[in-house]
Amino acid sequence: MxxxxxxxxxxxxxxxxxxxxxxxxxxxxxxxxxxxxxxxxxxxxxxxxxxxxxxxxxxxxxxxxxxxxxxKESRHAALDDAAHEQADNAASPFQQMARQDGLMWVGRLFDQLPEKQRTVMQLRDIEGKPYKEIAAILGITEDQVKVTLFRARQRIKEQFEKISRYGL
Amino acid sequence: MDYKYIEQLLERYWEAQTTVEEECLLRDFFKQEHLPSHLERLRPLFHYESTAQEMCLGDDFDAKVLSQIDERSVTVRYNTIGYRLRPFYKAAAAVAIIFTLGMAAQHTFEQNSQAEAEQNYNYANYKDTYTDPQVAYEQVSSALETISGGLRASGMGLQNDTTLIKK
Incomplete structure (x- = not known):
């Protein structure tokens, strides 16, 4: 019950x-x-x-x-700023600002993924769900979940590599 | 400090080969204050994953939802009479079946004994129908007269038939 x-x-x-x-x-x-x-x-x-x-x-x-x-067409707006936690107090104000910017940037990166990829990323990397559960929620196989997650992480990796090469 | 294990984990992370526990470990690792520069660049990713877990709805949400959900059905459901009497349903069903079968058996038994009584040819069991002998005599004679009338009519019919055949 x-x-x-x-x-x-x-x-x-x-x-x-x-x-x-x-x-x-x-x-x-x-x-x-x-x-x-x-x-x-x-x-x-x-x-x-x-x-x-x-x-x-x-x-x-x-x-x-x-x-x-x-x-409604998705507006692809960034997530609420309220969602982002304060950075470590030990860091300098400059570092804090840089980290906040970094977090906002990652948030936008997540939100720019295709819907399926960002849902899988949300369920796996933020909620920590096993593949089996994600597959049940999305109504797809575990292998498809793995492939989707792989593509999402690869895309994020590419963006991080771009940054380290050219900066934000 | 040797970061080889973390680097290996990261490689597997990009390939979607890590387990949930290993991913937790990565997030925890990136929470530390000092990281080598080649790992520092990934801090926002794992930091974001950790902080996004803490995003919550406002405090007034519970009240809003609960007002829309039938509160009585949330708590009283277990206490309804039907729910409490559920263990007795089978017993009641068994009693009802036995009662029905008993009624049916009694009914057929009564019907059999009635039929037996109607087909009883033992003259010793016969009982008087009338108390007044005069009434009984009249009833019998009228019945006999009806029979003799019937016989006479059929005899006449028979005579007519034979004369017709002779002709």
Whole structure:
């Protein structure tokens, strides 16, 4: 039996990050999380336990975010600045600024990836999910997840190499 | 300090060959303050991956969602009468089946005994239908008259038929 407060509500931030990574819009992402939770709760009888509730929620959330993208052209805006944490206090103000810039740049790099690649990067490198779970959420095979992740990381690697050659 | 292991991990990271644990290790490694310059350039990537994990929704989100979800169904669902009586459903079903079978058996048994009573040819078991002998006599004579009337009519019919055949 699924309990809303114990099993569904704690997924809110993970769902929000996924919706935000796909939609690149904070308000829209929050609405999507809300709609996802209502939908998951309405279908709770079909879920076998908290684990399947998480996978199902992530799938529903992604589909809703994709619907949003289909309805509206993605604006490819950068993620909220609020998302980025303060750098180490030990670093000098100049270093701090450079690190903040670096973080914003990486954020934009992530968001410029094709949707599938950035969703896989989000689920793997930020949420730390195993391939099996990512495959279940996206409805693809584990091999396809690995290939997508490989392409995404290669693209990011290329950008980092470009920077080290030509600078920001 | 030897960074060979980290460099190997990084190579495997780009190839998407690392495990979740190894990726955690990389993120932790890049949190340290001093890094060699060839690794320093990758700091923003792993730092971003760590900080993006902490992105959260506002505090008012819970209240908004909970107001849309039927609160009663969240907590009261376990306490409904139907849910509490669930263990007794099978017992009730078994009792209902036995009761139905019993009723059916009794019904057929009664029907059999009724049929037996109707087909009883033992004269010793016969009982008087009328208490007044006069009424009984009249009933019997009227019944006999009906029979003799019937017989007479059929006899007449038969005579007519034979005369027709003779002709």
């Amino acid at each position: 699924i309990n809303f407060k114990a099993d569904v509500l704690p997924l809110k931030n993970r769902l929000y990050r996924l919706a935000l990574r796909i939609t690149l819009h904070t308000g829209e992402a929050e609405d999507i999380v809300q709609e996802t939770m209502i939908k998951v709760w309405a279908h709770r009888a079909e879920l076998s336990g908290p684990q399947s509730a998480e996978a199902y929620s992530m799938t529903v959330c992604r589909n809703m975010a994709l619907d949003y993208l289909a309805r």
